[in-house]
Amino acid sequence: MTDLWQNAMDHAVALARKAGSVSVCLSFCLFIGEESVAAGEPCVLTDNPTWIVDPVDGTTNFVHGYPFVAVSIGFAVNRKLEFGVVYSCIEDKMYTARKGQGAFCNGQLLNVSDQKEISQSIIATEFGSNRDTEVVDKIFSSMRKILCLPIHGIRGVGTAATNMCLVASGCVEAYYEIGIHCWDIAAGAIIVTEAGGVLMDVDGGPLDLMSRRVVAANNKIIAERIVKEIDAFTPLRDDASTETED
Ligand SMILES: O=P([O-])([O-])O[C@@H]1[C@H](O)[C@H](O)[C@@H](O)[C@H](O)[C@H]1O
């Protein structure tokens, strides 16, 4: 019998390797990756061309055989995303977006939902991995307030990258989370905007890729409505120990 998970892992490894080898050819490019940062490499976004990679987004899913796992590869120049690729391995869905050229899933153009009524919306979010009770209380409090607006429902597939692609696909109106990392959302961010969506911080300001806070939505009306209900907190920034002057 085919080993589904081995196939998924082979895809993830092949994609990550490809990104790595292109990165080596383009030696002027910098690299931010979940594993490289865990190994002590810097996590700093400069104006230089930079790969922002999560080889396995949805690690807990992967470990438990919960069937949503994605490879997430973003590429930024001058701190702005140029393109993003999210491969949802088990679903075999390849999401791509190039700045100014639209977003696609397996070659099909993506468009966000045109819903403007929060009461008719599905919102994606995650419980996250922080088990500090104050943080958990804020997460539950935000979810409770949003659910009781009311909305149609709350969903979350356990990978930030895929949640963002679901916004781009029009399946959910918005996704928000506090505690994600830049490699979880970089590729998804450009996929959302190229599908016609908006990005912002959980306080309504501009998205800061390093702040570990994100709202991605089909439009500003839905995004700003959610922002009003989020009990925001401020995790340690991704670039906290590596901030530079430029
Ligand atoms: O650790 P990982 O599986 O790569 O990434 C995690 C997933 O995207 C998860 O959905 C989100 O809730 C976490 O905040 C992320 O850290």
Ligand SMILES: [Mg+2]
């Ligand atoms: Mg991840």
